Amino acid sequence: MTEEIIIAGFGGQGVLSMGKILAYSGVMQNKEVSWMPSYGPEMRGGTANVTVIISDERISSPILNSYDTAIILNQQSMDKFEKTVKPGGLLIYDPNGITRFPDRRDINIYSIEAADEAGKRGLSKIFNMIVLGGFLKLKPLVAPEYIHKGLEKSLPARHHALIPENEKAIELGKELLQAIHLVN
Amino acid sequence: MEELFAKPEIRKPENIVYKKTDLMVDRPLSYCPGCGHGTAHRMLMEVIEEMDITEKTIGVSPVGCSVLAYDFLNIDMLGAAHGRAPALATAIKRMWPNHFVFTYQGDGDLAAIGTAETIHACNRGENITIIFINNGIYGMTGGQMAPTTLPGMRSSTSPYGRDVPTMGHPLKMTELVAHLPGVYYVTRQSVHTPNNVRKTKKAIRKAFELQKENKGLSFIEIVSNCNSGWKMTPVQSNKWMEENMFPFYQLGDIKVDGKLIEVAR
Amino acid sequence: MGELRLMKGNEAVAEAAIRAGCDGYFGYPITPQSEVMEYLMAEKPFERTGMVVLQAESEVAAINMLYGGAGTGKMVMTSSSSPGVSLMQEGISYMAGAELPAVIVNVVRGGPGLGTIQPSQADYFQAVKGGGHGDYKMLVLAPASVQEMCDHVKLGFEKAYEYRTPVMILSDGAIGQMMEKVVLFDQIPRRTDDEIIKQCPWASNGRPKTRNHNIITSLDLDPAGQERVNLKLQAKYKVMEQKEVLYEEIQCEDAEYLFVAFGLSARICQKATDLARAKGIKVGLFRPITLFPFPSIEVSNVGNRVKGILVVEMNAGQMIEDVKLSVGCKIKIEHFGRFGGIIPSPDEVVRALEQKIIGG
Numbered sequence: 147m148t149e150e151i152i153i154a155g156f157g158g159q160g161v162l163s164m165g166k167i168l169a170y171s172g173v174m175q176n177k178e179v180s181w182m183p184s185y186g187p188e189m190r191g192g193t194a195n196v197t198v199i200i201s202d203e204r205i206s207s208p209i210l211n212s213y214d215t216a217i218i219l220n221q222q223s224m225d226k227f228e229k230t231v232k233p234g235g236l237l238i239y240d241p242n243g244i245t246r247f248p249d250r251r252d253i254n255i256y257s258i259e260a261a262d263e264a265g266k267r268g269l270s271k272i273f274n275m276i277v278l279g280g281f282l283k284l285k286p287l288v289a290p291e292y293i294h295k296g297l298e299k300s301l302p303a304r305h306h307a308l309i310p311e312n313e314k315a316i317e318l319g320k321e322l323l324q325a326i327h328l329v330n
Numbered sequence: 331m332e333e334l335f336a337k338p339e340i341r342k343p344e345n346i347v348y349k350k351t352d353l354m355v356d357r358p359l360s361y362c363p364g365c366g367h368g369t370a371h372r373m374l375m376e377v378i379e380e381m382d383i384t385e386k387t388i389g390v391s392p393v394g395c396s397v398l399a400y401d402f403l404n405i406d407m408l409g410a411a412h413g414r415a416p417a418l419a420t421a422i423k424r425m426w427p428n429h430f431v432f433t434y435q436g437d438g439d440l441a442a443i444g445t446a447e448t449i450h451a452c453n454r455g456e457n458i459t460i461i462f463i464n465n466g467i468y469g470m471t472g473g474q475m476a477p478t479t480l481p482g483m484r485s486s487t488s489p490y491g492r493d494v495p496t497m498g499h500p501l502k503m504t505e506l507v508a509h510l511p512g513v514y515y516v517t518r519q520s521v522h523t524p525n526n527v528r529k530t531k532k533a534i535r536k537a538f539e540l541q542k543e544n545k546g547l548s549f550i551e552i553v554s555n556c557n558s559g560w561k562m563t564p565v566q567s568n569k570w571m572e573e574n575m576f577p578f579y580q581l582g583d584i585k586v587d588g589k590l591i592e593v594a595r
Numbered sequence: 596m597g598e599l600r601l602m603k604g605n606e607a608v609a610e611a612a613i614r615a616g617c618d619g620y621f622g623y624p625i626t627p628q629s630e631v632m633e634y635l636m637a638e639k640p641f642e643r644t645g646m647v648v649l650q651a652e653s654e655v656a657a658i659n660m661l662y663g664g665a666g667t668g669k670m671v672m673t674s675s676s677s678p679g680v681s682l683m684q685e686g687i688s689y690m691a692g693a694e695l696p697a698v699i700v701n702v703v704r705g706g707p708g709l710g711t712i713q714p715s716q717a718d719y720f721q722a723v724k725g726g727g728h729g730d731y732k733m734l735v736l737a738p739a740s741v742q743e744m745c746d747h748v749k750l751g752f753e754k755a756y757e758y759r760t761p762v763m764i765l766s767d768g769a770i771g772q773m774m775e776k777v778v779l780f781d782q783i784p785r786r787t788d789d790e791i792i793k794q795c796p797w798a799s800n801g802r803p804k805t806r807n808h809n810i811i812t813s814l815d816l817d818p819a820g821q822e823r824v825n826l827k828l829q830a831k832y833k834v835m836e837q838k839e840v841l842y843e844e845i846q847c848e849d850a851e852y853l854f855v856a857f858g859l860s861a862r863i864c865q866k867a868t869d870l871a872r873a874k875g876i877k878v879g880l881f882r883p884i885t886l887f888p889f890p891s892i893e894v895s896n897v898g899n900r901v902k903g904i905l906v907v908e909m910n911a912g913q914m915i916e917d918v919k920l921s922v923g924c925k926i927k928i929e930h931f932g933r934f935g936g937i938i939p940s941p942d943e944v945v946r947a948l949e950q951k952i953i954g955g
Contacts, residue, residue, distance in 0.1 A: 166774065170601045173776045179601065181774035207866035208773050209859075211940040299601065355808075385801045388667060400810045406799035408666040409812035410659065411689050417656040418663025424647045425619050425669045426788070429801055447659070450652035 147202045149287055150210055154195035154227050155219025160274030163300065164217075165196035168278060171288040171296025172200040180208040193222050200287050217281055221245055234329060238280055248326075255327040256280065263322055264315075272308075272315045279319020351375045353384065353404045360398050364564025366554035367396055369521040370463060373531040374434070375403055377538055387430040388422050390415040392444075394436035395469040413444025416451035419458045430541050432459040437478040438468045441503040448503065455512025455546040459537040462504065462549065465556040466575060473559035477501040480578055485559070500578065504551040508585040514546035516585035520553045522568045526581075546588070553579050598779045604744040604770040605630035607777050608674060608700055611748035613640045616783040617698075618669040619647040621660035623679060626712040627768035628702035631674040644785050654679035658686030658699075665695035666811035668791040668798030670752055674700035676768070677718050678709060681726070687761055688727030692813025692824070694797075696755035698748060699733075700764045702771035705936035713936025714768030716858060719913035722765045723887045730825055732832045734762045734839060735886040737857040741775035743884075749780060754839065756794070758831055765886060767909065769859050769938060832888075840893065841884035846872070847897050850879030852952055855894060855918050856907040857883050859938065864907050866941035871948060878948060886914070891921035898922035903952035907944055908932045927952060 151168075155161045165181050172179040182197040197213075199205050216227045218239040224246065231237050233252045241247070242261035258280040264273035282288070288296070293316065297309045353375035361367045378387050384405055391399040393412035400407035410418045415433035423431040440448050440462050451458070467485055468474040475485040475492060478500050482491040492500070508516040515537060519530040530552060537548035553575050557567035583591050602610065609631045612620060620640075622632045632650060640646035651657035657673050664671040675683060680701045690697060701722065705715035720726075722735045734754050736747040744766060751762040792800060799809045815821040843861075846868055847853070854864040861882040871878045881897050883890050898904055898918070903926055906915040912930040919928055931947035933939040 166601070169774060173599060173601045176599075177776075179774075179776050181601070182769065183772060205775075205862075206869065207863040207941050208775075209769065209863060209938050209940065210866075211942060385803050388799055388801060390663070397814065400808070400812065404802070404808045406802045406809045407811070408663060408799050409693075409810070409814055411662070411685060414655070414659035414662075414686075417651070417659035418666070420649070420656075421619060421621060421647075421660035421663040421669075421671070422667050424649060425664055426667060426800060446652055447656050450656065 147287075148205075149200045149215065149285060150213045151198045151200075151215045151217065152195060152210075152213045152227055152230065153198065153217040154193065154223030157192060157194040159194070159219050161194045161219065162196050164274040164278050165198045167275075167293070167296050167300045168288070169198050169200070170299045171293045174295035174299065175288050175292040177202060177288075178205050180205045182208040193220065195223065195227075215281065215285065217277060219243075219277070224248065236284060238277070238284070240277060251327065252329060254329055256284065257324050257326050258319060258322050260319060260322060263318065269311075269315055272312055275312045275315035276319040276322065279316035280323040282316065283320040283323055351379045353379050355402050355404045357402065359402055361395060362558045364555070364557045364567065365395070366465070366521045366552065367463065369527055370461070370530070370552050370554070371399065371402055373521070373527060373534055374432070374461065375405075377531060377534045378405060378430075380535075381538060383430050383538070386428065387432070388426065390418045390422070390431070390433040392433070392435040392439035394439045396434055396436060396463065397470065399434055413439050413442070414447055415439065416444065416447040416456070416458075416460065420451050420454070420456050423456055423458050427457075430459075430538055432461060434461045435463070436469070437462070437464045437466065437476045441477040441501050445503075449507065449510070452507040452513045452547050452549065453510045455514075457541055457544050457546060459534070459541060459548045459550065461534070462551045463554050464551055464579060465554045465559070466500075467556050467559040469556045469559045473556075473561075477503075480574060483574075502579070504549060504584060507549055508590060512546055513549055513585060514588050515540055515548040517583045518551040518553060518579060518581050520571070520576075520581060522555065522571060551579070553581065596778055597781055600777050600779060601774050602741055602777045603630055603772060603774050604738070604741045604766060605674075605702065605772070606634045607741045607745040608748055608764070609634035609638070610779060611745040612672050612698075613638065613644055613646055614780055614782050615749045615752050616644070616670060616785040617646055617672050617752070618785060619649070619660075619664045619671045620673065621649050621651050621657045621664070621671065622673050622675065623651050623654045623657050625654075625676045625679045627704055627714070627771050628674050628676050628700070630771070631700065644782070646785065654682040655686065658683035661697045661699070662686055662690050662693070662695060665690065665697045666693065666798060667800040668795030670696075670786070672698040672700070672748070674702065676702045676704045677706050677715070680718065680721070684721070684727035687733065688725070688729050688731060689813045690761045691727075691731035691733065691828070692729060693811050694759040694828075695761065695811070696752075696759050697761050698751040698755060698764065699761055700766060703765065703767045705934060711936035712768065714770075714859060714909065714938060715934060715936055716767055716860060716909040717911070717913070717934060718765065719886065719908070719910060722763050723889070723917070731828060732835075732887050734758065734760060734835060734888075736762065736764050736841075737884060737886050738764060738766055738770060739858050739861045739882065741770065741773065741777050744770060745777050745779060758835060759797075760831070765858065767859050768936075836888040839885060840888050840890045842890040842893050843882040843884060844897060845880040845882070847879035847881060850877055850897070850900070851902050852876065852878040852948060853897060853901045853904045854878060854880045854907055854944070854948070855883070855904055855914070856880065857886060857914060860907045860909055863939055863941050864944055867944035867948070870941055871945045874945070876948070876953065883914070889917045889921065891917070894918060895921045895923070898926065901926065903927040903929070905944075905948050905952050906930050907939065907947075909938065910934050
């Protein structure tokens with residue numbers, strides 16, 4: 147099993163930390179992982195993206211140009227990464243801020259109203275966990291107990307009290323997922 | 331050679347009035363006859379010997395006339411790249427905090443190419459001793475203009491005299507670092523008369539004692555002659571130093587116990 | 596098994612230094628490696644092991660702090676990125692000349708000049724051919740993963756002391772910034788001062804009355820003496836060439852074509868190898884892990900069995916010179932590179948193989 151994922155959005159949406167929690171959870175389940183961020187000036191207010199690979203085997207290139215899954219959180223990222231999803235692959239997006247919806251017919255497409263729902267429930271800070279929940283429903287790469295361990299490792303100790311809330315957000319994400327287009 | 335100095339029956343321990351410190355290696359110095367370096371070396375080694383801290387002393391020599399200082403000083407030494415002695419000394423002292431660490435640097439080394447390392451080691455208050463030999467010239471490379479060369483003073487790269495509008499002012503590095511809070515003791519001395527030699531030795535002793543007390547950085551400038559570079563006899567050069575260098579680089583304490591000394595300069 | 600963590604390459608370097616028993620880190624901030632010192636300062640190794648961490652006023656000061664510390668026998672490390680490492684070249688030359696052990700990490704970014712902060716491999720020549728003045732070499736390790744960033748620090752210190760030489764870890768911005776699973780080796784205690792004095796009888800750390808003074812210097816004004824210094828260094832490099840070569844072969848057994856790449860490029864080529872093999876192209880990958888000493892004999896053994904070699908580097912063609920010197924000119928050897936901070940993609944590499952080697 148190898149899953150190649152791109153997570154892309156604005157800096158500040160928690161793109162990098164979502165990737166880190168996913169990757170750390172993979173480590174806790176003793177999988178091979180890599181987490182490769184775009185870094186540099188563009189991180190500041192511009193787009194941010196991270197490539198996460200989770201595999202049972204040694205990972206070769208941490209840098210890719212096609213992905214099994216793209217998780218897309220803004221329009222610039224949609225424009226850049228929709229076309230990079232492998233045929234038969236998965237695209238998850240939050241419609242908040244999307245003006246041109248994905249139109250590929252050879253991939254599975256889901257939307258998740260995470261930003262909206264997070265705003266309503268006062269969960270804006272863990273909006274990214276709602277999105278992660280949606281992804282994990284479709285690709286349960288890592289078991290929930292390892293997600294818990296991944297959260298423990300990724301979050302500083304002073305935030306450990308918030309882990310149950312993060313886990314609830316992940317569960318919420320699983321409910322919010324909506325199929326837009328399915329290949330089969 | 332010894333028989334030249336005294337008859338064997340006179341050479342008894344109780345008759346010894348002066349003895350070269352064992353910490354000076356028994357070999358001829360590479361300095362020009364008349365140069366102050368040898369005396370400065372000897373004062374430094376006498377202090378270390380008297381404090382009995384050879385086993386706990388690490389010295390750093392520069393690039394310049396005293397590049398080979400490590401050949402003459404029988405203590406553990408490191409030869410630094412040009413200007414970088416304070417960086418070496420910083421790391422050494424940080425990792426051997428109970429040792430005594432000093433740098434021995436000339437004006438080109440300390441006040442030109444090594445300005446950044448000097449100022450930052452001083453500003454961090456590294457608990458080391460910097461001994462700064464200022465003779466207003468690059469001696470080793472053949473008498474070029476130094477940051478400390480006086481206005482109008484001739485050198486091989488200021489053959490018509492240092493022209494301040496085009497070549498800049500002489501840099502009083504000692505006064506400059508004295509203002510930094512990390513620096514605890516700053517003094518300017520010379521080694522051209524027995525009286526001055528005694529004062530210099532006292533200053534070096536004080537600096538090493540302060541290291542023991544972890545007081546911060548001690549900075550000792552020794553204004554010295556360069557008879558070769560100045561193209562004078564040793565006697566002429568000492569006279570010239572008194573008449574020209576001392577009015578600009580005034581001798582005496584500049585900062586004591588962490589407090590600047592107020593004098594009319 | 597040691598402790599398992601998800602870490603950035605830069606963080607792994609820092610943690611490995613603490614665990615290797617390093618006595619002092621001296622550095623100056625520069626992207627993309629500032630996490631090394633940030634991690635160290637946050638981790639407080641001065642409390643964990645007694646290791647000193649100091650932010651220097653410049654890379655020039657940092658490398659000379661390294662020289663000072665190493666000259667007293669202490670285990671010291673610095674890290675920087677390309678422009679900063681250029682500033683360190685003088686100091687590295689002095690350390691090679693004075694035979695001082697230390698680990699220097701270069702998290703390479705694109706150049707020349709201020710260049711970019713994105714990853715590059717354009718400092719191969721500088722690291723391998725002696726970027727400073729004089730005839731000297733360093734052992735150069737090229738990690739291709741975060742795990743190797745960790746392991747090479749430990750290995751680097753071992754070799755630095757074995758040969759009394761500076762060792763460079765030649766990484767890049769991507770490996771520094773990316774996170775991977777790392778198995779951390781257990782803490783090695785820092786040596787006591789007495790152990791250092793015993794292990795490094797050459798070091799200047801205070802003269803006991805039982806011996807003469809030690810002098811750390813790279814200066815010998817007598818040409819005959821300086822020639823002896825040079826001959827001693829060259830003899831040391833010869834031994835390193837015989838004993839210290841490290842490399843990795845991936846799918847080379849049946850290969851008709853060969854990628855040669857180091858560091859991040861090798862990771863990309865590994866993916867490209869899989870992609871090409873899925874298309875029926877039998878290609879293998881040869882990865883030098885030590886860049887000096889270069890695995891000349893080993894690459895030539897594999898190279899002479901294949902029809903063509905593509906050397907893939909994030910530069911305009913540097914390691915290819917060593918590949919050509921090793922393999923000779925009997926078979927086709929071409930270069931594919933992206934530079935200025937661009938990372939080649941695996942399928943771009945496959946296309947280059949098809950166009951430059953197979954079709955060309």
